[in-house]
Amino acid sequence: xxxxxxxxNLSGPGRISLNSIKxxxxxxxxxxxxxxxxxxxxxxxxxxxxxxxxxxxxxxQPIHNEDKTLWIIYNGEVFNYPELxxxxxxxxxxxxxxxxxxxxxxxxxxxxxxxxxxxxGQFAFAVWNAVTKELFLxxxxxxxxxxxxxxQNNRFIFASEIKSIFTLPDIERRLDPIAMDQIFTxxxxxxxxxxxxxxxxxxxxxxxxxxxxxVSIKKYWDIPFYSPDEQTDSGIDDIVQDISDLLHDxxxxxxxxxxxxxxxxxxGLDSSGLTAKVVGDFNSDVKSFGIRFEEDAxxxxxxQNLMASHLNVDHKEITATxxxxxxxxxxxIRHCEKPILRTAPTPLFLLSKLVNESGLKVxxxxxGADEFFGGYNIFRETKVRRFWARQPDSQSRPKLLEQxxxxxxxxxxxxxxxxxxxxxxxxxxxxPFFSHMIRWxxxxxxxxxxxxxxxxxxxSYSGRDxxxxxxxxSFGKWDYFSxxxxxxxxxxxxxxxxxxxxxRMAMAHSLEIRLPYLDPRIM
Amino acid sequence: xxxxxTIHGFIVENFLFGDxxxxxxxTSFLDSGIIDSTGILELITFLxxxxxxxxxxxxxxxxxxDSLNNVAKFIKQKIPCAE
Numbered sequence: 001x002x003x004x005x006x007x008x009n010l011s012g013p014g015r016i017s018l019n020s021i022k023x024x025x026x027x028x029x030x031x032x033x034x035x036x037x038x039x040x041x042x043x044x045x046x047x048x049x050x051x052x053x054x055x056x057x058x059x060x061q062p063i064h065n066e067d068k069t070l071w072i073i074y075n076g077e078v079f080n081y082p083e084l085x086x087x088x089x090x091x092x093x094x095x096x097x098x099x100x101x102x103x104x105x106x107x108x109x110x111x112x113x114x115x116x117x118x119x120x121g122q123f124a125f126a127v128w129n130a131v132t133k134e135l136f137l138x139x140x141x142x143x144x145x146x147x148x149x150x151x152q153n154n155r156f157i158f159a160s161e162i163k164s165i166f167t168l169p170d171i172e173r174r175l176d177p178i179a180m181d182q183i184f185t186x187x188x189x190x191x192x193x194x195x196x197x198x199x200x201x202x203x204x205x206x207x208x209x210x211x212x213x214x215v216s217i218k219k220y221w222d223i224p225f226y227s228p229d230e231q232t233d234s235g236i237d238d239i240v241q242d243i244s245d246l247l248h249d250x251x252x253x254x255x256x257x258x259x260x261x262x263x264x265x266x267x268g269l270d271s272s273g274l275t276a277k278v279v280g281d282f283n284s285d286v287k288s289f290g291i292r293f294e295e296d297a298x299x300x301x302x303x304q305n306l307m308a309s310h311l312n313v314d315h316k317e318i319t320a321t322x323x324x325x326x327x328x329x330x331x332x333i334r335h336c337e338k339p340i341l342r343t344a345p346t347p348l349f350l351l352s353k354l355v356n357e358s359g360l361k362v363x364x365x366x367x368g369a370d371e372f373f374g375g376y377n378i379f380r381e382t383k384v385r386r387f388w389a390r391q392p393d394s395q396s397r398p399k400l401l402e403q404x405x406x407x408x409x410x411x412x413x414x415x416x417x418x419x420x421x422x423x424x425x426x427x428x429x430x431x432p433f434f435s436h437m438i439r440w441x442x443x444x445x446x447x448x449x450x451x452x453x454x455x456x457x458x459x460s461y462s463g464r465d466x467x468x469x470x471x472x473x474s475f476g477k478w479d480y481f482s483x484x485x486x487x488x489x490x491x492x493x494x495x496x497x498x499x500x501x502x503x504r505m506a507m508a509h510s511l512e513i514r515l516p517y518l519d520p521r522i523m
Numbered sequence: 524x525x526x527x528x529t530i531h532g533f534i535v536e537n538f539l540f541g542d543x544x545x546x547x548x549x550t551s552f553l554d555s556g557i558i559d560s561t562g563i564l565e566l567i568t569f570l571x572x573x574x575x576x577x578x579x580x581x582x583x584x585x586x587x588x589d590s591l592n593n594v595a596k597f598i599k600q601k602i603p604c605a606e
Contacts (some may be wrong), residue, residue: 236540380561387564390571396580403560 003028267303
């Protein structure tokens with residue numbers, strides 16, 4: 001795992017400062033503490049800070065093809081690289097490293113953007129064609145690895161993290177009012193936008209081409225929807241077996257590393273299942289790591305210890321005390337690079353520190369299972385509210401919400417208010433955003449605290465209207481569960497969980513997370 | 524198709540993944556674990572849509588909804604002329 005950065009002249013050749021690219025790389029040292037590398041000519045500067053995990057000795061970047069016409073900098077892992085490498089060798093390619101980076105480069109050389117369909121992994125990379133003077137950037141399907149860019153002063157500037165772009169003195173640091181409106185509605189910006197004005201994110205599942213001074217962005221993958229006709233007719237036993245086989249293989253290829261791989265173990269179903277499969281199928285000596293809380297209501301330590309003892313794994317834990325959360329919070333925000341609505345990233349920041357101090361660079365995590373297997377309460381809540389909407393005057397139907405959220409229905413005096421809360425928008429079951437409208441309306445109340453100036457800059461902007469334009473064309477015809485699942489995965493998972501609670505918190509302590517449930521074959 | 528067959532088909536398809544071997548006309552949906560509280564929701568929605576009826580709060584009882592026979596009897600009461 002690494003940090004990448006680049007500066008590309010859009011109006012022909014011109015000197016690019018070596019110090020600029022060095023600085024862009026050095027502020028991302030937490031992403032890649034092991035070594036750095038730079039390529040520079042009169043069109044482009046590419047820099048990379050490397051966390052060495054595969055090919056420790058010869059994988060230094062940038063990496064070039066046989067005739068040095070293509071150069072790549074790369075942040076990530078492609079887990080099926082040995083299979084891709086074998087087929088590339090058969091096609092005549094010669095390799096000078098054993099890294100996955102070089103595999104991507106040769107595959108790109110052969111297939112262009114279509115190479116992305118063959119990569120099973122988590123990545124953000126840039127390839128420079130020194131002959132055609134074209135730059136190609138791409139990001140993994142669901143957005144596990146970050147990639148940001150800006151086009152300013154006839155330059156295309158990009159980096160894993162925004163703070164790298166901000167090292168350039170002529171790049172202005174301004175908050176984007178529209179981004180503030182989006183974050184305080186959806187918990188995150190909509191695809192492509194960041195909290196900062198004119199700093200963009202290459203959206204998940206997209207690639208960018210920079211050619212003849214023009215930037216074009218294309219989507220190569222989206223969260224799939226399968227209509228009832230396309231869904232499997234297999235029985236439950238076959239489905240369980242298929243998923244189990246897929247998960248086995250997703251874990252197998254994610255254990256490929258030249259360093260030990262650990263597991264996050266929260267005590268919940270997803271991480272417990274993952275750790276159990278690692279122990280049972282691959283490595284009984286795996287180390288696991290968990291977070292404890294000093295407040296009993298949040299603490300899942302008993303479940304962690306039960307699972308760790310059942311699997312007989314070496315389990316380490318960190319207690320995220322309120323004091324520790326408070327102390328670490330400013331660092332957390334610096335790494336998130338966006339406003340966040342809860343402190344939840346902070347315990348993960350503390351956990352990655354523990355893993356780092358334990359000498360590990362890679363862990364598997366259970367993120368993604370709830371989105372793709374429908375585990376979140378918001379999916380059931382939608383179902384209950386639709387049921388209730390058929391008889392809005394019913395006193396019995398909303399009681400299902402009490403079963404769903406027993407922890408917020410503890411006070412009988414609040415029961416009426418809570419029911420009224422969930423009754424909002426009950427008449428809008430046909431609205432494509434029905435599943436998430438309550439959450440968004442609730443979050444939007446924070447905007448009452450915006451300054452008058454900020455409110456004025458936002459004006460009549462509607463994030464919902466913009467989001468509606470971004471949805472797949474057939475979205476309105478999807479079943480309600482698929483719609484809720486798409487919104488949850490494309491907004492909350494891609495843009496918040498995988499970033500603020502994922503890559504950023506892990507890389508803050510030079511830790512790579514790998515997510516078997518987000519293997520494209522499972523998604 | 525009579526009510527029992529219609530409802531049997533729905534239960535087997537949606538809750539038993541096509542395997543109705545254990546389901547008799549008297550099997551209690553809740554006691555046997557075939558349907559949980561969210562499943563009851565789906566059953567009621569199915570009945571309301573299939574038979575174009577409205578099921579009121581005081582009708583949401585095990586006597587009406589907790590087995591194939593009970594549901595069939597309940598539907599017959601709601602729409603006596605349908606079979």
